[in-house]
Amino acid sequence: MKTLIDEETIKKRVTEIAKLISAEFNGQPLTVVGVLTGALIFVSDLVRHLNLPVRICFVRASSYRGETTVPGDLNIDSSMLPDIQGRNILLVDDILDSGHTLSKLTSYLKEKGCKNIRTAVLLRKIGRQEHPIEPDYCGFEIPDKFVVGYGLDYNDEYRNLPFIGDLS
Numbered sequence: 490m491k492t493l494i495d496e497e498t499i500k501k502r503v504t505e506i507a508k509l510i511s512a513e514f515n516g517q518p519l520t521v522v523g524v525l526t527g528a529l530i531f532v533s534d535l536v537r538h539l540n541l542p543v544r545i546c547f548v549r550a551s552s553y554r555g556e557t558t559v560p561g562d563l564n565i566d567s568s569m570l571p572d573i574q575g576r577n578i579l580l581v582d583d584i585l586d587s588g589h590t591l592s593k594l595t596s597y598l599k600e601k602g603c604k605n606i607r608t609a610v611l612l613r614k615i616g617r618q619e620h621p622i623e624p625d626y627c628g629f630e631i632p633d634k635f636v637v638g639y640g641l642d643y644n645d646e647y648r649n650l651p652f653i654g655d656l657s
Contacts, residue, residue, distance in 0.1 A: 490637075494629055494653040499611075499639060503531070506609060506626045507538030510579060513607070518542040520576045522598065524590065525549045526648070527583030530640040531611045531628075535581065546571055550590050563589055565597065574602035583640050584612040585627070588620030595622065612636065612653065629653075 510519075518541065523532035525547045536543050550565045578598055582591055591608055598606055609626035616633045634657045637643050638650030647656070 490654040490656055492652050493631060493634070493636060493655050494639075496651040499628070499652065500534070502628045503534045503611075504538050506628060507535055507540075509626060510535075510607070510609070511538075511540040514541050514577060516541060517577055518544070519579055520544040520546065520571075520573055520603075521579045521581060522570065522573075522594075523547045524580070524582040524594065527640045527642065528581050528611070530648070531583060532581050535609070544571070544576075548594065550594055563593055565593070567597070570601075573598060575604050578603045578606040580606060580608045582608070582610050584614065584636075585610040585622075585624055586614050586617050588618045588622045591624065592620040592622045611639065612641075 519539070521532060521536055521543055523529060532545065536545055547569050548565060548567045550563060580594055580598060585591055591610070595606060595608060607625040610624045611628040613624065613627050613630045614633055615630055634655045636653050637647035637656045638652050638654045640648050642648045643656055
């Protein structure tokens with residue numbers, strides 16, 4: 490497997506993103522909504538660098554099942570989501586691929602009455618986006634490769650790798 494983004498580069502960028510978010514919200518409370526399971530590590534590292542009052546929660550949204558590398562229908566489980574009405578929300582996902590997940594979840598959270606919503610993605614695949622959504626914060630742009638590590642998986646494996654690797 491080829492390393493696309495090493496561990497130190499990821500750590501540095503996550504810290505930079507956290508500083509930008511902290512500056513934007515300027516001490517206001519923030520609810521960080523992570524998309525399970527891929528964003529778990531990104532959320533964990535990101536929130537430790539936020540200089541804000543933070544609530545953390547998760548939603549489960551998945552379009553990949555088993556050994557497939559092609560997305561299917563999006564399944565959403567929001568049973569772990571608290572009341573977000575009137576809250577500042579940061580929706581955090583591991584990767585912006587087609588844009589379907591981020592687009593659908595952003596609409597869903599807006600319908601729940603949040604004060605405002607920002608989005609952060611660790612990775613953005615170039616050339617795959619089908620939905621016109623722009624993340625407010627993006628860690629890295631990557632080529633159209635199937636990647637694993639730092640929370641991203643293939644058949645529920647490789648999430649624990651501290652780097653982003655090309656599994657193509």
